[in-house]
Amino acid sequence: MERDGKGEHAPGSARGEIYRHLHRARDFCGKQDLARALGLSMPTVYRNVRELMDMGLVGYSGEQRATGGRSASGLAIVPEARLAVGVSVTDDRLRFALTDLRLRQLAYKAVPFAPDAGFEELLARELERFLDENGADRTRLLGVGVAIPGILSAGGRRLLFAPTLDVRDVRLDGLYDSIRYPLHVDNDANCGGSAEWFIRDHQPNMAYLSLEGGVGGAILIDNALYTGQTRRSGEFGHMCVEPGGLKCSCGRSGCLEAYCSVRRIHDEGYSLPEFFSRIQASDPVCGAVWGDMLRHLAIGVNNIHMALDCDVVLGGYLAGYLESWFPLLQRFVADGNILGGGASFLQLSHLGSHSSVLGAACHFVQEFISSV
Ligand SMILES: [Zn+2]
Structure with a gap:
C-alpha cells in the first residue's frame, strides 16, 4: 500500500523513516529505492529528502546508477552531522571517545585515574581538554555518556554498588x-x-559478556536492552562456575569474575601484555592460569547460552587478546554445549576493548536517530 506522508502518518514520520533507512543502508540507495522500500510516493520522497539535506543530515553519496537510460544519484547520511562523547570509568583510568552518528571513533584518549581522587572535576576538566585537542564542534555535540562498572539506580543518579571501584550507594549529583x-x-x-x-545491524537478540577488571554483561532481547526488574540483569560475572573456588570481589567464591577477569591476571602479578608474552614464550605458570581461565569462561558462556538461547558476544579489555585463542575457546565451549550447534553462537566483539566507551556515546546517537 502506498503511503504519502499524510493521513495516518504524522508530518515528519516519513522523514524519520527515510533517515533511518539510509542509516541502515549498506548498498546503493537512491530516491526510487527509498520510495519502493518504504512504500512512499516519489513527491513525498523528494520533499523529505530535500528537508533532510537542508538539515545537513543527508547528502549525495557520489555513487551513480543507470536506470532506464537515466542516471540516479545515491544518497547517504552525513555521519559527522552530530557528535557524541563516551567516557569509560575504570579503577585505573578514564577513557574518552568522540564518535559520529555511525559510532565511528573519531578520537580517543586515556587518562590515569584513582577512584579515591574524586572523579567529577577530573572528568569535566579532561572532557573539555579532549574536545579542545580534537577541535570538536560543541554545537554538534549531542551529549556525553559515562559508562561505570556498577549497578545504577533508574535514571543513573545513584551508583548503588561498584565492587571494582570499591563504592557502595553514592549519589552522582x-x-x-x-x-x-x-x-x-x-x-x-x-x-x-x-x-x-x-x-551489528541490530541483530535482535544477543548476550554480551564484558571481560574487564571485573566481569559483567548485558542482555538484548527484541532489539532492546533487558535491564531486569531491579536493573540487575546480566550480572554474569557473579554466576558460580566453581563452587568453593577462587575468592571474588563480591565476597563469595567461585564466581566467573574470580576466574575470567583482568584482575585475576593482575593478582598473579602481570600486566596483560606481559602475561600474554609469557604465554607465547611457553611459561608453564601463565599457561596453566590461562588454560584455567578459558575452561571457566567456556562454562560461563554455555550457562548464558543455555538460559537465553542467543548469540553470546565476548567484549571488554581482555577480549582484545582473545583472537588467537578463539579456536581453543570454541572447542571448550563446543565440548560443554549439550544443546547442539557446537560453538557457532559464540562471537568476538567487533569493537574490542572500546565497546563500553563507544557504547556510552551510543545512547545519544540512538536517541538522535530515533528523533529525526
Ligand atoms: Zn562474585
Missing part, C-alpha cells in the same frame, strides 16, 4: 553538576552491549 552537556550515566556492560548491537 556532583557529576551532573560538573558536566555542561546533556549527560547519561549507565552500566559499562550495558554500554558495551548496546554498541555491539548497534554496529
Whole structure:
C-alpha cells in the first residue's frame, strides 16, 4: 500500500523513516529505492529528502546508477552531522571517545585515574581538554555518556554498588553538576552491549559478556536492552562456575569474575601484555592460569547460552587478546554445549576493548536517530 506522508502518518514520520533507512543502508540507495522500500510516493520522497539535506543530515553519496537510460544519484547520511562523547570509568583510568552518528571513533584518549581522587572535576576538566585537542564542534555535540562498572539506580543518579571501584550507594549529583552537556550515566556492560548491537545491524537478540577488571554483561532481547526488574540483569560475572573456588570481589567464591577477569591476571602479578608474552614464550605458570581461565569462561558462556538461547558476544579489555585463542575457546565451549550447534553462537566483539566507551556515546546517537 502506498503511503504519502499524510493521513495516518504524522508530518515528519516519513522523514524519520527515510533517515533511518539510509542509516541502515549498506548498498546503493537512491530516491526510487527509498520510495519502493518504504512504500512512499516519489513527491513525498523528494520533499523529505530535500528537508533532510537542508538539515545537513543527508547528502549525495557520489555513487551513480543507470536506470532506464537515466542516471540516479545515491544518497547517504552525513555521519559527522552530530557528535557524541563516551567516557569509560575504570579503577585505573578514564577513557574518552568522540564518535559520529555511525559510532565511528573519531578520537580517543586515556587518562590515569584513582577512584579515591574524586572523579567529577577530573572528568569535566579532561572532557573539555579532549574536545579542545580534537577541535570538536560543541554545537554538534549531542551529549556525553559515562559508562561505570556498577549497578545504577533508574535514571543513573545513584551508583548503588561498584565492587571494582570499591563504592557502595553514592549519589552522582556532583557529576551532573560538573558536566555542561546533556549527560547519561549507565552500566559499562550495558554500554558495551548496546554498541555491539548497534554496529551489528541490530541483530535482535544477543548476550554480551564484558571481560574487564571485573566481569559483567548485558542482555538484548527484541532489539532492546533487558535491564531486569531491579536493573540487575546480566550480572554474569557473579554466576558460580566453581563452587568453593577462587575468592571474588563480591565476597563469595567461585564466581566467573574470580576466574575470567583482568584482575585475576593482575593478582598473579602481570600486566596483560606481559602475561600474554609469557604465554607465547611457553611459561608453564601463565599457561596453566590461562588454560584455567578459558575452561571457566567456556562454562560461563554455555550457562548464558543455555538460559537465553542467543548469540553470546565476548567484549571488554581482555577480549582484545582473545583472537588467537578463539579456536581453543570454541572447542571448550563446543565440548560443554549439550544443546547442539557446537560453538557457532559464540562471537568476538567487533569493537574490542572500546565497546563500553563507544557504547556510552551510543545512547545519544540512538536517541538522535530515533528523533529525526
Ligand atoms: Zn562474585
